[in-house]
Amino acid sequence: MLSPETASSDLLSERFQNVRRTSVSLIANLQPEDTVVQTMPDVSPTKWHLAHVTWFFERFVLEPHLTNYTRFDEQYHYLFNSYYVTAGDMHARPQRGLLSRPSLAEVLEYRNYVDTAMQQLLQTQTSDEQVVQLTTLGLNHEQQHQELLLTDIKHVFSCNPLQPAVITSQVPTPGVSLPEYSFADGLSGIHRIGAVDGSFCFDNETPRHNALLHPHRIGNRLVTNAEYREFIKDGGYSSPALWLSDGWATVQERHWRRPLYWDKSLETEFTLGGVHEIVDSAPVCHVSFYEADAFARWAGARLPTEFEWELAASEQAVAGNLLDSAHWQPVPGEGPQFFGDVWEWTSSAYAPYPGFKPLAGSLGEYNGKFMCNQMGVRGGSCVTAANHIRASYRSFFYPDARWQFLGIRLANDGHSG
Numbered sequence: 422m423l424s425p426e427t428a429s430s431d432l433l434s435e436r437f438q439n440v441r442r443t444s445v446s447l448i449a450n451l452q453p454e455d456t457v458v459q460t461m462p463d464v465s466p467t468k469w470h471l472a473h474v475t476w477f478f479e480r481f482v483l484e485p486h487l488t489n490y491t492r493f494d495e496q497y498h499y500l501f502n503s504y505y506v507t508a509g510d511m512h513a514r515p516q517r518g519l520l521s522r523p524s525l526a527e528v529l530e531y532r533n534y535v536d537t538a539m540q541q542l543l544q545t546q547t548s549d550e551q552v553v554q555l556t557t558l559g560l561n562h563e564q565q566h567q568e569l570l571l572t573d574i575k576h577v578f579s580c581n582p583l584q585p586a587v588i589t590s591q592v593p594t595p596g597v598s599l600p601e602y603s604f605a606d607g608l609s610g611i612h613r614i615g616a617v618d619g620s621f622c623f624d625n626e627t628p629r630h631n632a633l634l635h636p637h638r639i640g641n642r643l644v645t646n647a648e649y650r651e652f653i654k655d656g657g658y659s660s661p662a663l664w665l666s667d668g669w670a671t672v673q674e675r676h677w678r679r680p681l682y683w684d685k686s687l688e689t690e691f692t693l694g695g696v697h698e699i700v701d702s703a704p705v706c707h708v709s710f711y712e713a714d715a716f717a718r719w720a721g722a723r724l725p726t727e728f729e730w731e732l733a734a735s736e737q738a739v740a741g742n743l744l745d746s747a748h749w750q751p752v753p754g755e756g757p758q759f760f761g762d763v764w765e766w767t768s769s770a771y772a773p774y775p776g777f778k779p780l781a782g783s784l785g786e787y788n789g790k791f792m793c794n795q796m797g798v799r800g801g802s803c804v805t806a807a808n809h810i811r812a813s814y815r816s817f818f819y820p821d822a823r824w825q826f827l828g829i830r831l832a833n834d835g836h837s838g
């Protein structure tokens with residue numbers, strides 16, 4: 422019989438292998454040339470993602486904890502550090518696409534080298550709580566980059582006139598008729614918000630604390646493509662009264678007239694499976710916070726706050742159209758779709774919870790330093806790993822971001838009746 426230590430060591434080691442293998446499986450249909458391209462500063466090349474998550478294990482787990490660990494390549498620390506300024510200088514983010522070297526083959530070799538060292542560490546030192554915590558953080562970090570890898574290659578391929586596909590599976594055709602959009606009373610009063618003790622969470626989900634919720638109602642489902650098309654046809658993009666000032670300025674400046682990836686005809690869109698007809702009853706995605714907010718105003722509603730969303734979602738099972746479903750595109754759903762399909766914009770500025778303390782050392786830069794000028798998004802998307810999302814999970818984007826799978830749920834003030 423396994424001792425508890427051996428059992429947990431095996432579990433972590435197995436989870437490590439699974440997550441690492443999943444990352445490499447995502448590039449099965451890519452050519453080495455595909456993995457080098459960067460189409461805008463927000464987008465990182467596939468190859469860079471694969472190397473950066475590996476660097477994270479090397480820098481934060483192996484170097485401090487595996488005796489006599491030797492770096493695979495001294496220069497990788499500079500190339501693949503993302504934003505940890507307390508860990509040293511780094512290559513400029515907008516220039517990641519200039520790195521034709523190291524080659525993809527060398528990056529995969531780097532992954533194997535670090536994997537071997539990590540397995541050695543996990544077999545010998547899982548009684549060290551710090552090793553377990555840092556490895557778990559590294560795995561969750563890699564899962565975040567799995568999502569970014571896919572959203573980034575989607576942008577890269579969308580810029581290629583050949584319109585290549587990352588996956589060959591077809592987006593399922595709708596077999597469900599959606600209910601009318603309606604609102605259910607949410608819980609009001611003082612409620613506990615934030616991560617529940619006992620399982621992994623990021624520092625930005627802590628501490629669990631009391632929050633006051635005013636009477637409100639929350640939407641029964643996500644806003645669909647057909648509903649968003651109505652907004653467009655009703656002159657949504659040319660009605661300044663619907664928009665926040667920054668949103669209106671952005672619409673003018675960038676000539677936005679429809680969600681990113683929609684064709685002018687409003688009938689087809691670019692997906693990870695190539696160009697497809699827009700499925701009317703599927704959730705709309707690739708809209709910015711500004712567009713979500715304007716749509717909500719047009720619909721006579723508003724976006725939910727992070728707290729309203731979290732309370733409603735915590736009553737639901739964590740299940741839905743996630744990475745593991747392998748659609749990699751939002752699909753029509755029968756249920757409330759709190760998890761998966763699209764990250765849902767909230768009306769909450771991404772800010773620290775009362776009493777928030779970032780992690781110690783360089784890893785304190787993971788979340789805390791971004792708590793300015795961004796909006797909270799919730800629920801994960803069709804390219805978020807299923808075992809990576811939970812009701813308390815907080816992600817965040819600048820209000821003009823559109824390249825992630827970002828969509829809309831509505832809310833309203835007051836209670837019914």
Ligand SMILES: [Fe+2]
Pocket residue numbers: 473503562566
């Ligand atoms: Fe990262």
